[in-house]
Amino acid sequence: MIKIKASHEIEAMRGAGKITAATFERLAEAIVPGVTTAELDAIAAKFIKQNNATCSFWHYNGYPAHICTSVNGQVVHGIPSKQVVLHEGDIVSIDIGVCYKGYHGDSAKTFAVGKISPEAERLIRVTQECFYEGLRQAYAGNRVQDIGAAVQGHAEKNGYSVVRSLVGHGVGSCLHEDPEVPNFGTAGRGARLLSGMTLAIEPMVNQGTYHVNTLADQWTVVTADGKLSAHYEHSVLIRDGEAEILTTC
Ligand code: MF3
Ligand code: CO
DSSP: OOOOOHHHHHHHHHHHHHHHHHHHHHTOOOOTOOOOOOHHHHHHHHHHHTOOOOOOTTGGGGGGSSSEEEETTTTOOOOOOTBBOEEEEEEEEHHHHEEEETTTEEEEEEEOOSOHHHHHHHHHHHHHHHHHHHHHHHTTSBBBBHHHHHHHHHHTTTEEEEEESEEEOSSSSSEEEEEEOOOOOOTSSBBBBOOOOEEEEEEEESSSSEEEEEOTTOOEEEEEEEEEEEEEEEEEEEEEEEESESSOO
């Protein structure tokens, strides 16, 4: 069942989204060579708490940290650790969920650590473009797979692949709600989008194969071929015309 949000729910989601976006701004300055992903986790946790909100991922299905930090060939759900030091040339995907007044904001971005290769730069840029291609299709009257078809088309046109086994989702009072929002598909298929639906659109784009594996920690998803992966996600509100991005300042 896809929920249509009332205006007071959308207001709470704008609040959650603002805090999510502000957390990214706080983290961006801390993502430098030598920092550990555990330090980034602590900074985010403290900042979110100071903003009278809670971390949506903390203990979600047993997840053991506040944010996800996925380095290089890790796709998503990398667990912050004191053992993981970021080095010049790495890329790190940060995924943040914030709960405020009972509603979630969910957003992810891939960051460069110091100076990175032109290939890695291009992957990050195209992944962000994939999100915006999807966003252009995210309006009342269109269908869910119109989003995925646009994301997939842009990724594959650029020589990349989209992860199939993980998808975007509805978001609201629960972090994961209906519908699933795949990053692939056939235009014109899937549930119809209606004003008041709130979705997390989140392309995960791989340099090589779309196949992924999960590490023994039961969380970290990695590319099967070890090549790089990037992630870009916002929570958005469907309306007439282009969706409103909720996870923004
Ligand atoms: N943004 C992530 C997703 O939509 C949420 C991470 S779930 C957690 O899948 F369990 F890792 F917290
Ligand atoms: Co999500």
